[in-house]
Amino acid sequence: MRPDMAPIIIVGTGLAGYGAARALRRVDTGTPLVIVSADGGEFYTKPALSEAFGTGRTPATLPNGAAEAMAAQLKAIVRARTRVTAVEPQAHRVRIGDEALEYSRLVLAVGANQVRVPLAGSAADRVVTVNSLDDYARFRALVAGKHSVAIIGAGLIGCEFANDLTGAGFKVELIDVAAQPLPRLLPPEAAAMLRDRLGAAGVGWHLGTSVAAVDGDGDALAVTLAGGTVLRADIVLSAIGLRPETTLARAAGIDVGRGIAVDRYLRSSAPDVYALGDCAEVQGLVLPFVMPIGHASRALAGTLSGKPAPVEYPAMPVLVKTRVCPAIVSPPAAGAAGEWRVTREEDGVKALFVDAGGRLLGYALVGAAAGERARLTPQLPPVLAAA
Template sequence: MQPIVIVGSGMAGYTLAREYRKLNKEQELIMICADDAASYAKPTLSNALAGNKQPAQIALADATKMAEQLNMRIETHAWVNHIDAEKHQLSYVQNQQTVELGYSKLILAVGANPIRLAISGDGSDDIHVVNSLTDYRAFREQLDQKQDKRIAILGAGLIGCEFANDLQHTGYQTTVIDLAPQPLGRLLPQYVAEEFQKKLHESGIKFILGTTVEKISKVKRHYVVTLENGHSLAADLVLCAVGLQPNIDIAKHAKIETSRGILTNSLMETNQPDIYAVGDCAEVNGLLLPYVMPIMQQARALAKTLVGQHTHVHYPAMPVAVKTPAAPLTVLPVPHNVDVNWETEHFEDGMLSKAVDSEGTIRGFVLLGATAAKQRLALTKLVPDLIPPQA
């Protein structure tokens, strides 16, 4: 029998391999990845400074150790450049050599790439993005070399706010810039966002909202960040965290259907036989959820399917804990196609906001502060599943 091939060594790829090995110890598994295949938890990157972790301490195991643990062949620094779905074959480039490989099942766990803004100026090439341990090593290397500590962060979304909190907590002066009028614009109602921003501001984080960066110029040892509103600020390092875009190019070339991500059904199947997708690249039944819990649910279900126990993924309500200790926040995002009204309860240290649909059902919530956080479990039980369990 041909091997099962996993493309990608992120959390999705490794979690799937672990779950599969619990069910089948012998089937040949091959992982192909573009980097060094170190195993680590990506969420730890945005609070590593506060946790006093150096990049070398973040990796849990290298490729050699993971290959041994999972009885799996791992091809590092290798790029898949062609998939022939009909022949169940792919090719990848490694050390400037093209390698052909047949597969019985192919799993695309290719993740997402950071969105890069079109910014002019001779400093624009120095903008950092952090979407991998490799990125983070480069970021920390530059950070450690800076005598001054002014950091500009482009993007007031989840990752931007987490990095801002981590940097500010460890002595850096952070300024967060976003075109939106509020932080976490896609997740929070306005009045919660205002309170969240206020708490982060009180910790020292500055926000410049309603405008974007036009130009970044090098001036001696720092940068001048020029905004579209005509203002400018000095920064010693610029980090871009405006969001992620699923990697769908290799899927498109293989005639796999894509939309925002690689389209799959609840069995994680694409439209091509024996090709599946998991993780940040997978759009499951129209849902694109780049968070840890959905990845775990996908990997457990797909592992069973791969051993012949056809298992549909189950998405219960899965709240997201935002790593901003200066303003503790838990969010259960409201499904895009649901109209809701927000009902809010205020506490001394924050608030609880429930998103209620026309039938009186809670479809999402926001918990700001330690008092509200205590109601997380009770509220989660009241929210309908995003994808119900199937027999």
């Protein structure tokens, strides 16, 4: 097949893979499209996983469309439960085991993996992570009929699960090596309010310490902290961070930094190979959140349909879905010069990160202060300004 006659292939059916496909179909209904995914190919909104108890949803009701429905909607072939095993950029081919599929353009939307720290103990392999619908289905099966969950990592995902599980009646212990929750997103005063609210809801905090070992204790698990304290829990969930999935790209000789390195047109170092979503490092930025995917999908659709469009990111605040204490964060750029100015309000904390000239560079709005989002967001600088 002539390379330009071959389909566009998208690898991944997360928000990035399906987001790119949807955006493409808005501007190009004709180009053949094949979407290959290691998972079931259902469309679901991943952020819903960490609030599913609270919203009354289950692994069966979380998907908004099966793979077949997505294929019809996108006029695409969706190959679910199919893993791409290699990319051959020179031949414009991907491999699925022995099978070779040619592409005209390839979009890698392969996501990220939960980071796992090696733990000692006889039950270290029973520590679970959740970063997909399949993971969540396994997790829900595990917690059914159980009473307690220890969570390693008090970042966005750990805190949201802590909130959701506590609300569903589980006893939750939350452990983090940092002295506060969401250390990368919140200044200490704002984090303190979140910690206190989650604590009042029943979360047991273990900050400034790490997990040394996880051992079996009958049906339950014994979690030994660095200082020697032993916590008992039915399930241990690890949520210590995400690392972009770069295996395929690296093996294909495609440039990889922290993620698959792409420019503002989402072009990798290999011809006709693009990347977006949690797997991508766009112009040096790894932003594992939903909003960047929307902007990247629209830009990529332009580029794939012959109208090259650079990615522009406005300020993209992230909602921390801890219902007992919602927070909205828009962290300043890494290394930005400035200081946090924190105002404690009756039912909230407003933290503004400003530079020497008083310019707003970031914010963290916790509790009632979250209501100021609409007023403050337009004052923030773009994350990636128009070129």
